[in-house]
Amino acid sequence: MLVTAPNSKSDEPYRQSCADVLSAAAADPSIGLDQAEAKRRLTEYGPNELDAPPPRPEWLKLLAQFTDILVLLLLAAATISAAVWWREGKTEVPYEALAIFAIVVLNGLLGYVQEARAERAAAALRQLSAMRSDVVRDGAQTSIASADLVPGDIILVAEGDTIPADARLIQSAALQTMEAALTGESLPVSKGIDAISGRAEIGDQRNMLFSGTTAIYGHGRAVVTATGMRTVMGRISGMLEKAPDEATPLQKELGRVGKVLAITVVLIAAAVIGTILLLSEVRGLSRTVDVMLLGVALAVAAVPEGLPAVVTAVLSLGMQRMARNSAVIRRLSAVETLGSATVIASDKTGTLTKNEMTVRRIITASGCANLSGTGYAPNGQVEFREAGRSNGLLQLEIVRALTAAERANNALLSERAEGWVVHGDPTEVALIVAARKAGLLTEALNARFGRVGEVPFSSERKLMSTIHSDAERPERLVLVTKGAPDVLLDHCTHELVGSDALPLTDARRVEIMASNEALAEEALRTLGVAFRSLPAKLPEASQFEEAIERELVFIGLIGMIDPPRLEAREAVGRAQVAGIRCLMITGDHPKTASVIARELGISVDDQVVTGAQIQAMTDDELDDAVREVAVYARVNPEHKLRIVLALQRTGETVAMTGDGVNDAPALKAADIGIAMGITGTNVSKEAADMVLADDNFATIVAAVEEGRAIFANIRKFLRYLLSSNIGEVMTMFFGIILAGTIGLSGAGIGGLALPLLATQLLWINFVTDGAPALAIGVDPADDDVMSRPPRLRDEGVLTGRMWAGVVFVGAVMATGTLLVLDGALPGGLIEGSGTIAYGQTMAFTTLVMFQLFNVFNARSDELSALRRPFRNRSLCFAVALSLVMHAAVIYTPFLQKAFSTVFLSISDWLLCIAVASSVLWLREIEKAVMRRLAPGGADVGPRDLDPDQVETS
Incomplete structure (x- = not known):
């Protein structure tokens, strides 16, 4: 039976030996479970997840679409209208009330669909960013959810x-x-494998790992004993409160805008109702209900109650597009911030470079050797530069250097049918490949040098050591160490020359560092390797400490190349065109960092700041440095954090990459923390706002572009929605105020006709604010989105210029609609001869056409709407659909009765279209004037900068 729910104290895994636990779990530590057995157990025990609250029933989600106070008021008014119709015993069908009910239901269904779409998008994103684990299945190491x-x-x-x-x-x-999450203990807990006798509390179970805790040092292998709600975390999950979903700054701002608009529109609706009651002779309950119905309909049509759902859908769908391009956004707020990024501070290895390390050169006391071949296939050989020395001291030193490098290593290289398969750090894989080229096979080395302990690598120490038994000399252990040459030399007292360990003189130290500098100037990443003999009797492996890394014998330098990504240089250029500084922050040698930075276009000089220099700087000095310096080398995670804070103090919006445990503070402090998806730790991923699935710098720049496009689309959507709604409100308000001037007096409710009826207002809201608004929310990115400067952090989604454009467009709509209405009716400023129904139908059609023209206007505050107008096919389809739906209201008999419309001729349509087009060409004139007044004059217009053709320094 599996050890998942112990029946007695003696059954508890921490009290059992490793062999007993593995036996109870029916698990082989080297082979693991096979896929069939894993599938069977997954069915038996369920997924490894904590119980989630039951999902909200679909009918409740649908019902929630009808709980808005304005919708409830509208339904109440329509119900009262129907009741009055019933009470007065009219024979004609109450088309108006039925139409209102139908529109409300359709709007509710549309909102339900939008919300469901946003939920599905969010669920897909959660799946993309779900945690993964390394396991042994079918004898192979693999990664699973x-x-x-x-x-x-x-x-x-x-x-x-x-x-x-x-x-x-x-x-x-x-x-x-x-x-700490389980025990409250703030200090790290050292873990071992020995069984514990007697009962132990969670904090004392040193041979157990617990779900939800974090490994901060070293590594290990364990057999799963409990999953899901059977874990310790699962048993106490009832005491944990689920954190509420935090609204993003954009959502908060839109919430405030929505509230202000709601209050404003309700006041206007109340003013409209009051004006009608004061200026007209309303008699009877039916007329009074009609007036109240109109006011509520105006409020419903004007308030963008679906705004939060649409914005969430736009954000979520945009995040899905980014995920498909290898940028997994973990927090909605990161999408907003991406458009404001002014600095991208990136690691070098794997992000700006390919992370496909290949050992090129080895330098020892007796000379130098080159290695041929590329990639992870061990095809190549050691080529000695000094002729005649290949069988002498140099060969012995090279073999020992590669042996040490292969042993101080946790990577795996294996040959399968599909080719060579690697797992682990690319640097360590490259060392194994180099050893194989020299004829050193892992199997043979394992037979002689079995590992008994390890002092793991850390980014602070920049060293890693492993301790091995020696089958040929059982009286001793061998410590092998690899790491940064300048750090490693400080731990060395001797140097290997042939088979002898000679004292390491100051002169030799200078020579070694000069060789290291020479390798770095060739853009080679350098490692040093060393060893020492130890007595056979040492404490157990888990007790090995850093103090053991002393009195080492230096063997040699290993130079390897990690070529820059071809796409990284182009991405750096595109970022610079977009007004974004690119910085390189690496633990590598300053010379290597400088060469790669120049090749990528990140820097134009050799100015590099090292971690040691950062350590010696005051905050003010560092603030001055980050304004000028683009390359930072030999840095620790604490230096990364200081760089981020310094950049932010100088007013920058910082995107920072990281992959290690200790990068988490810098990732959290950065405006956009970016973790590596391949080499990154879970801790770094959980601290980050974005995860790069391909660890590629170009993906960061692409994500910035997508983030800018998403934010621009939200602005387009708001520009369209708000200007259209303001146009409706102005049409109704000024139509009633100016009723006598435009020929509306003398008919309608109590002697006063209305510009539009309640059903017509609701229909405009449904038709034009529905499909076109959604389509503009997924508009393709503008061509110049990456030739604009970053958006200011404190710049709201609705700028002063946007509000001016919204009010201007709303005023044009209202003016044109009322003029068409005036021209259709007798009297007023423009003499006409039509009936009130004809006039309202003309105004109704004109306002719909205004909004359909306006949707193309809303795509930019600067660029011409005539530039590639059919690029967004979804938008063209949505506009066509809206036209067909409106035509149905005009020409279908039962819809004519429901919406009080009459037949329009071709000439009527042409007049409506001609007047409505004014919003397009008036806005075009305004945009042209603003472009000419902008810095640069007439040359500043629709920018078509091609980043591929922009030279970067």
Whole structure:
């Protein structure tokens, strides 16, 4: 039976030996579970997830669309209207009330569909950013969704991983975890594999890993003993409150805008109702209800109650597009901030470079050797530069250097049918490949040098050591160390020359560092390797400490190349055109960093600031440095954090990349924290706002472009929606105020006719604010989106210029609509001869056409609407659909009665279209004037800068 729910104290995994736990779990530590057994256990135990609250029933979601106070008022008014019709015993069908009910239902269905679409998009994004775990399945190491873990799975845990389930350790290399979430203990807990006798509380179960805790040092292997609600975290999950979904700054701002608009429109609606009651002779309950119905309909039509749902849908769909392009956004707010980014501070290895390391050169005391071949296939050989030395001291030193590099290593290289498969850090993989080129096979090295302990790498120490037994000399252990040459030399007292360890003189130290500088100037990343002998009797492996890394014998330098990504240089150029500074922050040698930075166009000089220099700087000095310097080398995570804070103090909006545990503070402090999806730890991913699935710098720039496009689309949507609604409000308000002037007096409710009826207002809201508004929310990015400067952080989504444009368009709509209405009726400023129904139908059609023209206007505050107008096919289809639906209202008999419309001739349509087009050409004139007045004069217009053709320094 699996050890998942112990029946007695002796059954508890922490009290059992590793062998007993593995036996109870029916698990083999080297093979793991096979896929069939894992699938069976997943069915038996369920997914490795905490219980979620039951989903809200669909009928409740649909019902929620009708709980808005204005919608309820509209339904109440329509119900009263129908009741009055019934009471007065009229024989004609109450088309108006039925039409209102139908529009409300259709609007509710549209809102339900929009909300469902946003929920599906959000669920898809959660799935993309779900945690994954490294496991052994069918004898191979692989990565699976943590939700698919089952009891008996063999999991591999490394520094920076979040523990995905409760598990019993079976191997540990100085593994330490943080368990504050469970125990409140703020200090790291060292983990071992020995069984514990007697009862132990959670905090004392040193051989157990617990779901939700974090590995902060070392690595290990464990067998899963409990998943989901059976874990310790699962048992106490009832005491944990689910954090509420935090609204983004954009959503908060739109919420405030919506409230202001709602209050304003309600006041205007009340004024309209009051004006009608004061200026007309309303008699009877039916007429009074009609007036109230009109006021409520005006408020419903004018208030953008669907704004939050549409904005969430636009954000979520945009995030899905970004995820398909390898940028997984974990927080909605990051989409908004991306458009404001002024600095991208990126790691070098794997982000700006390919992260396909290849060892090129090895330098030892007796000379130098080159290695041929590229990639991870071990095809190539060692080529000695000094003729005649290949069988001498140099060959011995090269073999020992590569042996040390292969042993101080946690990567895996194996050959399968599909080719060579690698797992682990690319630098370590490259060292294994180099060793194979020299004839050193992992299997043979394992047979002689078995690992007994490890002092893991950390970004602060820049060293890694492993301790091995020696089958040929059992009286000793061998410590091998690799790391940054300048750091490693400080731990060395001797140097290997042939098979002898000679004292390491100051002169040789200078020569070694000069060789290191020479390799770095060739853009080679450098590592040093060293060793020492130890007595055979040492404390258990889990107790090895950094103090053991002393009195080392230096073996040599290894130079490897990680070529820049071809697409990275282009991406850097595009970012610079977009007004974004690119910085390189790396732990590599300053010379290597400088060469790569120049090649990518990040810097034009050799100015580099090192971590040691940052350490010595005051905050003011660092603030001055970050204004000028683009390359930072030999930095620690704490230096990254200081760089981020300094950039922010100088007014920059910072996107920062990171992958390690200790990068988390910098990622959290950055305006946009970006974690590596391939090499990044779970801790860094959880701290980040965005995860790069391909670890590629070009993906960051593409995400910035997409973020700018998404924000621009939200502005387009708001520009269209608000200007259209304001146009409706102005038409109704001024139509009633100026009724006598435009020939509306003498007919309609109590002697006063209305510009539009309640049903017509609601129909405009449904037809024009529906499909066209959604289509403009997914408009393709403007060609010049990456040739504009970054958006200011404190710039709201609705700028002063946008509001001016919204009011201007609304005024044009109202003016044109009322003039058409005036020309259709007898009297007024323009003499006409039509009936009130004809006049209202003309005004109705003109306002619809105004809004359909306006949707093309709303695509930009600067660029011409005539520039590539059919680029958004969804928008063209939505406009066509709206026209067909409006034509149905004009020409279908039962809809004519429902909306009080009459037949329009071709000449009527042409007049409506001609007047409505004024919003397009008047806005075009205004845009042209603004472009000419902008800095640069007439040359500043629709910018068609092609980043591929822009030279970058």
